[in-house]
Amino acid sequence: MSQPADKSANKSATNEWVETFVVVVEALLIAIVLRSFLYQPFSIPTASMQxxxxxxxxxxxxxxVWGYGKHSFSLGRYGNFTALDFELPISNRILGRDPNRGDVAVFRPVPQNIEYIKRIVGLPGDRVQMQGGRLYINDVMVEREEIGTTMDTDSSGQTVEVTVYRETFPEGTTHTIQEISDSAPLDNTQVYVVPAGHYFMMGDNRDRSADSRVLSQVGYVPDINLIAKAEARFFSIKDNLPPWQIWQWPANVRWDRMFQSVYK
Structure with a gap:
């Protein structure tokens, strides 16, 4: 008389396992879809945008927001970390709008095979130049206002004093930049004429950023190499500590930087 009960119990256990498996698979598929098509998390390993x-x-x-390009579905590739690198066989972006000057972009430089993040400074057809530490767009000097000074530490642990400025683009959008001086190697450049279908990128930490001013390393970024527009910080920890080390959080998490727009 106990055999039917055993079979029923086994069937029930099997059904529960199957249901759990289905729920896990559904959750993974939803996460993959969100990460692939809608939003993707990234981390910052260098000082170029401080x-x-x-x-x-x-x-x-x-x-x-900008549609999908050649590297839109390259998941988990940033800095020295590589999880999946899938390149779409397309020659033009599909869907989405064009970026605006001042947007912070994740992109793949043509000479590189890793993601970068910089601010879009030059639009197609623009003339961009640095003279004496000042940014010129279409031969007009971009307005900047000194805010103060602070100490800036890069990924190698080198700390220097920097001057902080509020910079205002011609369209009226503002953001914060840092300068060690106005006479660093990339503070005086040639005139860059941004080709059609390309963008000119610069880091907000102007003297600690390898960006479009270095043509051999970053250069002009094709529209199709844009990956995503940075939106909001959701976590921040000092010294680039692994976020899973929860015991490090009390002394090292920067709570004041969490859940904030990157455009504040």
Missing amino acids: QTLMIGDYFVANKY
Whole structure:
């Protein structure tokens, strides 16, 4: 008389296992879809965008706002970390709008095979130049206002004093930049004429950023190589500590940088 009960119990256990498996698979598929088509998290390993994005900041980027390009579905590739690198066989972006000057972009430089994040400074057809530490767009000097000074530490642990400025683009959008001086190697450049269908990128930490001013390393970024628009920080920890080390959080998490737009 106990055999039917055993079979029923086994069937029930099997059904529960199957249901759990289905739920896990559904959750994974939803996560993959969200990460592939809508929003993707990234982390910051270098100082090139400080103070907007600090080493140890984690942010979410909008993947659909500019549509989809060649590297839109390269998941988990940033810095020295590689999980999946899938290149779409397309020659033009599909869907989405064009970026605006001042947007913070995740992109793949043509000479590189890893993601970069910089601010879009030059639009197609623009003339961009640095003279004496000042940014010129279409032969007009971009307005900047000194805010103060602070100490800036890069990924190698080197700390220097920097001057902080509020810079205002011609369209009226503002953001914060840092300068060690106005006479660093990339503070005086040639005139860059941005080709059609390309963008000119610069880091907010102007003297600690390898960006479009270095043509051999970054250069002009094709529209199709844009991946996502940075939107908001959701986590931040000092010294780029692994976020899973929860015991490090009390002394090292930067609570004041969490859940904030990168455009504040």
